[in-house]
Amino acid sequence: MLRYSLRRLLAAIPTLLVLIALAFFMMRLAPGGPFDQERSLPVEVEANLRAAYRLDEPLYLQFARYLGGVLRGDFGPSFHYRDFTVTELIATGFPVSFKLGATAILLALVVGVTAGSIAALRQNRVTDHAVMTVSMTGISIPNFVMAPILILVFAIYLRWLPAGWGGSLRNMVLPVIALALPQIAYISRLTRGSMIEVLRSNFIRTAKAQGLSTRTIVLKHALKPALLPVVSYLGPATAAVITGSVVIEQIFGVPGIGRFFVQGALNRDYTLVMGVVVFYGALIIAFNFLVDLAYAWLDPKVKYS
Numbered sequence: 001m002l003r004y005s006l007r008r009l010l011a012a013i014p015t016l017l018v019l020i021a022l023a024f025f026m027m028r029l030a031p032g033g034p035f036d037q038e039r040s041l042p043v044e045v046e047a048n049l050r051a052a053y054r055l056d057e058p059l060y061l062q063f064a065r066y067l068g069g070v071l072r073g074d075f076g077p078s079f080h081y082r083d084f085t086v087t088e089l090i091a092t093g094f095p096v097s098f099k100l101g102a103t104a105i106l107l108a109l110v111v112g113v114t115a116g117s118i119a120a121l122r123q124n125r126v127t128d129h130a131v132m133t134v135s136m137t138g139i140s141i142p143n144f145v146m147a148p149i150l151i152l153v154f155a156i157y158l159r160w161l162p163a164g165w166g167g168s169l170r171n172m173v174l175p176v177i178a179l180a181l182p183q184i185a186y187i188s189r190l191t192r193g194s195m196i197e198v199l200r201s202n203f204i205r206t207a208k209a210q211g212l213s214t215r216t217i218v219l220k221h222a223l224k225p226a227l228l229p230v231v232s233y234l235g236p237a238t239a240a241v242i243t244g245s246v247v248i249e250q251i252f253g254v255p256g257i258g259r260f261f262v263q264g265a266l267n268r269d270y271t272l273v274m275g276v277v278v279f280y281g282a283l284i285i286a287f288n289f290l291v292d293l294a295y296a297w298l299d300p301k302v303k304y305s
Helices: 002-029 043-052 059-071 086-121 126-140 143-157 169-199 202-209 214-226 228-242 246-252 257-266 270-298
Strands: none
Touching (some): 002 270, 086 214, 086 228, 086 257, 143 169, 143 246, 169 214, 202 214, 214 228, 228 270
């Protein structure tokens, strides 16, 4: 197990290096620059700014310096937020995005697995069709449409919940639901399909022949193997949700990573955009690594050698 984990971690290093290189050179190829404004700067001032941030050096030197900083956990200075480094901005936004995203993915996992299991146990019945209809609706309606609808209904018409972000739990309800709804739809569909397949397995037939109750069969025998495709999906999905949906954070005014990413793109803040992209990629790699390790617990047939 330890050797397998070390090999996976070593294999992730080239992937992360390729990601850093792509982010760096694609940002440099994008039109415009960090000091392009509606009102152009004097040539001498812009030259001094480029020299101060070492943007006048050859690209290979800039990349080598940036790569060395990333390896030390330093994503460089922000061109727009002059008093902060990119690492400080990410450290400020990530706890908020993590709190919001972790709550949303937990809600999606509980509701999605429960709804998918119920649909599988009542296959081709009214309950099954209802769950799949709601799931398809959740997949079809994008969150930039669902979020304003939630605000309109629950914040404006009913006045049950606040529309914006704040420090209380009530302020989290609408953003969490808006983030969780698409994930609930995907997880419920994955769980249903996998659970139907598992319930047709020979060991489930044996458990039924022994007189075990449906609840015991599902919870103790069918649920763990049925969760395998869900766990595979949760790796990148968790990273995507925790890093924060750009649209959801903009709509609800959430001060997370998504806000900094949007502002960095609008202001041509090279280092901020690259820092968020690299941080996001590292999270995806980390969560996929955890998913691979979780397979050993869910499926005894999986061996790490």
